[in-house]
Amino acid sequence: MQHTPIRSFLCALALAIGILPAAQAASPGATPVQPATMRLDYQHSGNALGEHYAVERVLVEPLPWPGNMARTIDDSNRGNNMVEVVDIKTGKLLYSRGFSTVFGEWSSTDEAKTTTRAFQESVRFPQPQQPVRVRILKRDERGLFSVVWSTDVDPAAQDVIRKQPPAPVKPIPIRISGPSSEKVDLLVLGDGYTAAEMGKFEATVRRMVDHLFSVSPFRERAKDFNVWAMAVPTQESGVSRPSTGVYHASPLGTRYDIFGSERYVLAVDNRALRDLAQYAPYEFIEILVNNDTYGGGGIFGQFSTAAANNDWANYLFVHEFGHHFAGLADEYYTSPVAYQSSGERREPWEPNVTALHDPANVKWKKHVKDGTPMPTPWPKEEYEADSRAYQQERAELRKENRPESEMSALFHRDLKQSEALFSKAPHQHQVGAFEGANYEASGYYRPEMQCIMFDRSDQFCSVCQDAISTIIDLYSRPAAP
Structure with a gap:
């Protein structure tokens, strides 16, 4: 609402939620059609x-x-x-x-x-x-x-x-900063919420969005965003998790076990997704699934997902949104994934990983201080030894279908152990080229030792923040002075 005439704002909001014909938006003082x-x-x-x-x-x-x-x-x-x-x-x-x-x-x-x-x-x-x-x-x-x-x-x-047929549900305005044409419009969809859980869905969206805008650079750019929420009620709580024999009908077909990865969650019915999303202003979509089990996913320019009831829901929401919103690559490499490596080391298009073919001209060179060694040393062997034990324990917990609280406790121990290890590293808070990224232990490098895209840290590295800001600029219009 800041720097935006109240009349224009109200007109844009009314038009967006379907209570004002498009032609009326052209009235004097309104946002241009x-x-x-x-x-x-x-x-x-x-x-x-x-x-x-x-x-x-x-x-x-x-x-x-x-x-x-x-x-x-x-x-x-x-x-x-x-x-x-x-x-x-x-x-x-x-x-x-x-x-x-x-x-x-x-x-x-x-x-x-x-x-x-x-x-x-x-x-x-x-x-x-x-x-x-x-x-x-x-x-x-x-x-x-x-x-x-x-x-x-x-x-x-x-x-x-x-x-088009009438909207099955109306969008809920969560945060409105101005006309959609001047803002990034994020739509948060719910899947696996019953009619009795609509209040829970809205409260979860508000909590998640508040967290997103506490993380830089979203925190500094919060006024460049509008956020909307929608969910079509389901008969049962939660979405399908085939590996455990759980199958639920849901409007978007969101489910776990995508490509055989138990933690990978995607919506598999694109037409249903778009047919629902079209009733709200949006450029980006995050889907909250009404499940406790850790999981999520993100496809650049398509959508992202996050398990809303997990202890790590805030992290999942932001990490997966980083994939969807800015095309950020995963920087971790010790967790199993479904993708097969080709063995080639082409320079990735993703802004936060590199094959480092030319160390003197790494793509994030402007962030690198003179004298920083490239590649940049870090306690890689110790980290990998710890990670092997952690991944083995994680696999056993899933195999035995242990309570989610045990998995959450393991994640906390793993993060604490990594932070203790990295705290002794001389380049901990520097930008360089740290080997191990893009699901590969060698041949790909990440900008900093830690980042939301590497582990369950609570901040993006400076290179990822830059990459996110570029996309915000692409979709938003600078506010008038």
Whole structure:
């Protein structure tokens, strides 16, 4: 609300929650009318050797475009993929955004070597006034984007879906700082909450969001965000956890055990996700699952998830949002993952890990003090020895299906042990290149010894903070002085 006329703010809020027709937003003193929001839903199929795309449908969402029309072109160089919307007649680039996909992660698993699967995906963009070509780009072996698929979209075509059913639930405004076109809009969705638990859901969202904005740089940039919440009630509490024989129907199909990893949680019904989310202004989505078991996940530009009732819920919410919001890589490397290493050490696009091919020009060079050794020494062998014992105990606890309190206690002991070890290291609070990151013990490096993306610390390193700020700038409009 700061630096924003009250009338504009109220108009934007009323429009967003569906009580004001879009045309009225053009009244004197109101926020300028935004274009409509178009969405292209498509199928992304294939395996480890190849991939294919096919159009499912094109539709106009119920709410106006929530984004900053002054920043329609993405220059952040994030993501495994990029969507571009190009004017067919002139060739002018109208819109672009980097993103990653669930298919992209799955294609690096063992299953993808023998099985072909299809995944639902969507791209959203401001409705154009003329026919456009929507292009999906993918990084090649050089790390550069090249077109892998394109399809033409005519906003006036008869098969464009223009009428949506009524919203199943209305969005709850959690934190509103101004018009959506000037702010980053975060939508927190709930999955696995019954009708009797809607109060619990809202209280959890408020607690999680308060924590998010206590962590830098979100703390300093809190006024650049709007936050909304929505949840469609379920018949049973919680979401599915197949490894323990628990199956629950839920609107978004969110579940544990993705790619065989017991802690990996993703929503598997993209169409249901987008059909619900379209009734709130959003650019980013975090899904809270009504479960106690530790788990979460995050896909850049898609969504993130977190187990809301776990002792580590605050950490999970922020860590997974780091993946989704800023494309941050995992910096840990001792936990088992489903992905298979190719053995190559290409320079990652993620801003917080590097293959360190050129130590003198590391991508976060501006943060490195003169004289810092590159690579930077740290107690790696001692850490790995401790971690082997920790991972063995963790696996036994899950195998025996022990109470979650025992797993939480193990996490606390592990963090305390790591902090004690790192406190004696001479480069503990310096930016350098610490070997061990991106799920690999060697060949990849992280900027600092500790970070939310490495362990269960409570702060992002300075490089991750920079990377987050870049994305905030892409979506928000600076407040008037």
